Amino acid sequence: MNEFMGSLNMLKNPAILLFILKGVAFTLIISVLAVVVSIVWGSILALVRNYCTAPGQRIFKWLATIYIEVFRNTPLLFWIFIGLVFFPAPQLFAHQLFGLSSVETKILFKATVALTVFTSAIIAEIIRGGLNSIPQGQFEAGFSQGFSTVQVMLYIILPQAYRNVVPTLLSQVITTIKDSSFLANVATIELMARVKKILSNASIYNGTGTINVSDVFVLFGCAALIYFIINYTLSCVVRHVQKKTQNAAQSYAAPAAGDTQPVTGGNG
Amino acid sequence: MSGLFSESAWMMVWNYRDTFILGFINTLETSIAAIILSLTLGIVIGLMAMSTSKVLRTINRVYVEFIQNTPLLLQICVLYYALAFSGYKLGILITGIISLGVYHGAYMAEVFRAGIGAISKGQFEAADSQGFSYIGKMYYIILPQSIKIILPPSVNQIVNLIKNTAVLYIIGGSDLISLTYNFVTGATTGGAYAPAYLVCGALFFLICFPLSTLASIWESNLKKKDGMGAAKEKKVAEI
Numbered sequence: 001m002n003e004f005m006g007s008l009n010m011l012k013n014p015a016i017l018l019f020i021l022k023g024v025a026f027t028l029i030i031s032v033l034a035v036v037v038s039i040v041w042g043s044i045l046a047l048v049r050n051y052c053t054a055p056g057q058r059i060f061k062w063l064a065t066i067y068i069e070v071f072r073n074t075p076l077l078f079w080i081f082i083g084l085v086f087f088p089a090p091q092l093f094a095h096q097l098f099g100l101s102s103v104e105t106k107i108l109f110k111a112t113v114a115l116t117v118f119t120s121a122i123i124a125e126i127i128r129g130g131l132n133s134i135p136q137g138q139f140e141a142g143f144s145q146g147f148s149t150v151q152v153m154l155y156i157i158l159p160q161a162y163r164n165v166v167p168t169l170l171s172q173v174i175t176t177i178k179d180s181s182f183l184a185n186v187a188t189i190e191l192m193a194r195v196k197k198i199l200s201n202a203s204i205y206n207g208t209g210t211i212n213v214s215d216v217f218v219l220f221g222c223a224a225l226i227y228f229i230i231n232y233t234l235s236c237v238v239r240h241v242q243k244k245t246q247n248a249a250q251s252y253a254a255p256a257a258g259d260t261q262p263v264t265g266g267n268g
Numbered sequence: 269m270s271g272l273f274s275e276s277a278w279m280m281v282w283n284y285r286d287t288f289i290l291g292f293i294n295t296l297e298t299s300i301a302a303i304i305l306s307l308t309l310g311i312v313i314g315l316m317a318m319s320t321s322k323v324l325r326t327i328n329r330v331y332v333e334f335i336q337n338t339p340l341l342l343q344i345c346v347l348y349y350a351l352a353f354s355g356y357k358l359g360i361l362i363t364g365i366i367s368l369g370v371y372h373g374a375y376m377a378e379v380f381r382a383g384i385g386a387i388s389k390g391q392f393e394a395a396d397s398q399g400f401s402y403i404g405k406m407y408y409i410i411l412p413q414s415i416k417i418i419l420p421p422s423v424n425q426i427v428n429l430i431k432n433t434a435v436l437y438i439i440g441g442s443d444l445i446s447l448t449y450n451f452v453t454g455a456t457t458g459g460a461y462a463p464a465y466l467v468c469g470a471l472f473f474l475i476c477f478p479l480s481t482l483a484s485i486w487e488s489n490l491k492k493k494d495g496m497g498a499a500k501e502k503k504v505a506e507i
Contacts, residue, residue, distance in 0.1 A: 073427070073476035074469050077434035077445055085452075085461050174337070181339035185437055192341055199349065216349045224338045224346070231337035 006206035007218040013205060016198060022099065023191035024226055030108075030190060031177045034116045035123075039169070041116070042123035047153065049124070050131050064124075071121030076114070076182050083114035084186060100189065107187040115183075119176055126168050130161035167242045174231045174238075195223040277460035281467060284451060288464075291447035292471050298364050298443060299430045305369025306429065307422075310376025315406070317381045328377065335374035341435050343367050348439045364436045364443070372429045376422060383418035384410060416490060423483035427476045444468055 010016055049064040071079070089106045097105045134157055142152035162169075184193035198205070202215040281288070316328040335343070344367040351358050358366075387410055395405040434445040448468040452461050 069477060069480075070469075070473065073431075073480055074472045075431040075434040075445060077437060078465070078469055078472065081445070081449055082465050085465075178339040181341040182434075184341060192339065192345075196345065211353060213350055213354045216346065216353055220342060220346045220349070224342055227338045227342065228334065232333060235333075235337065 003206070003208055003212040004214040004218075006208050007202070007212065007214040009207065010198070010202065010205045010215070011218065011222060016205065019194055019198065020191065020222070020226075023189070023194035026098075026108075027177060027180050027190040027192075028230075030112050030115065030180045030183070031173065034112060034119050034180070035169075035173050035176050037116050038120035038123045039127075041120040043127050043158070045120065045124035046127040046131060050128055051153075068121045068124050071118050072125065076118045076179055077185060079114040079118050080111050080182060080186060083110040087113050104187050104189060108183075108189050111183045111186060111189075115176070115180060119172070119179070122175075123169065123172060126165050126172060127161060129168070130165035131157065133164050134160050163245070167238050167245070170234060170238045170241065174234050177227070177231060177234075191223055191226060195219050278463045280460045281451075281463045287447050287451055288444070288467055288471070291442065291444035291468075294361060294442050294447075295430070295433045295444040296475075298361050298368065298433050298436070299426075301365045302368035302372065302429055302433075303426055305365060306372035306376050306425070309369060309373030310380050310422075313373060313377035314380025314384065317377070318384055328381075332374045332377055335371055336378075340367065340371045340432055341438060343371060344435050344439060360436060360439055360441050363439060364433065364441060368429055368432060368435075371432070372425055375425050375428075379418055379421045379425065380414075382421075383414035386417050387413050416486075420483045420487040420490065423479055423486070427480045427483070430476055430479075431472065444471060 045064045045068060048060050049068065052058065052061040052064075084107065087110045089109045097108075100108060138156055138160070139152060142156045147155065180190055181192035183190050184196060188194060188197050199211065199215060199219050202211045202219070203209055206212070206215055313328050313331055316324040319325060344363065347367050348358075348360075348363050351363075391409055391413065392405070395409040400409065433441075433443045435441075436443045437446040437449065440446070445468065448464055452459070452464045
């Protein structure tokens with residue numbers, strides 16, 4: 001019981017709380033940045049893979065396909081390790097930033113780039129799913145109205161494709177938040193790594209002089225609770241959006257043929 | 269990317285090929301055991317969602333929501349450190365198998381739930397009216413029909429599970445990624461970054477690419493068939 005109170009007292013220490021909260025901020029910043037950049041880059045990849053079929057452009061289609069398949073079929077940690085060695089970090093990031101040392105800032109940049117290139121391949125496939133669900137008639141209608149290819153994509157195809165995949169994209173945000181914990185393997189930046197660091201120093205803070213089992217449960221339990229609150233809120237939003245789009249589709253017309261509902265959170 | 273064409277680096281990788289083979293075998297063993305565990309958990313927990321008992325449905329919801337909304341890395345750390353600090357010793361691979369199996373079991377449960385939920389209610393009622401037991405109903409009537417819906421997403425989950433064996437690194441694992449990292453940073457073997465990572469990535473790609481391609485082919489076939497089936501039903505309804 002004494003040990004347990006000691007572990008709980010650690011969470012009352014303002015320095016430790018601030019340390020953990022900074023981790024939460026980093027986790028969110030890294031994930032949101034990765035997803036936003038991935039949506040842009042993933043859309044380009046998806047469009048190239050789907051529509052660069054003219055003989056002169058086919059090489060781009062192959063390149064996009066290779067990119068997507070390579071990143072989809074290898075682990076994230078693999079790319080983080082590679083990023084640490086091979087990705088160049090601009091000198092801009094070789095400074096102390098938000099309480100990180102200059103080395104950690106560089107690692108933060110490289111690992112975020114690795115997370116982004118990995119996530120962009122998955123998001124490209126999600127957006128491609130949305131593009132494939134748009135009937136051919138939409139293209140023909142656009143062209144018949146005198147739109148150019150770029151205009152058809154921008155004004156007719158992409159808005160519909162995005163609307164179809166909003167729930168899947170949101171659940172990809174959940175996956176990315178969970179995936180950002182992989183950064184714990186290389187540096188103490190985000191939530192998971194910080195909790196692990198506190199655990200390794202718990203004997204100093206909990207007043208008993210040793211690391212106890214209760215420390216493991218209290219510290220990781222606290223981290224699990226934070227992750228759970230963030231992700232559960234998001235998954236409730238996902239369900240709400242899904243219901244809304246389903247209702248909209250039903251009230252608009254009889255459900256379209258082959259309109260299968262995606263299984264959410266497809267990427268573990 | 270220096271070192272990719274250096275002969276000595278490639279020779280070093282070749283001399284230490286046993287490291288990569290060992291890692292590959294460990295990753296495969298862990299994955300296969302974890303796949304079996306996750307499929308078992310997935311079926312059991314997935315069927316709970318379909319049951320009439322409120323307790324079983326609550327267990328399903330709590331399990332799925334809690335496991336899906338926390339990172340795998342956190343779960344494996346809790347399991348490993350909780351056991352380590354209370355004096356029990358579980359092998360690293362066993363720890364990995366349990367946590368991977370439990371984590372992907374939650375995803376499998378959702379896949380099974382969606383697959384079984386897609387079967388029309390009449391099938392359940394028909395089976396009941398013919399006097400099938402619960403097991404018989406599921407085994408002979410429901411699961412054979414839902415298997416084609418279940419198969420593509422569950423193969424995708426298997427691919428994710430194989431990729432996620434990388435989490436073993438945080439508890440000092442002996443899977444392919446960890447051994448590769450130890451190889452490139454080791455005192456006697458260090459430096460051969462490009463060839464070692466290329467070999468490691470190629471090995472992962474070799475297993476995962478066929479599986480994920482198979483899953484997407486099945487999925488698109490299913491969608492085509494589904495579209496035709498729905499169109500036929502519409503026609504029948506119009507008549």
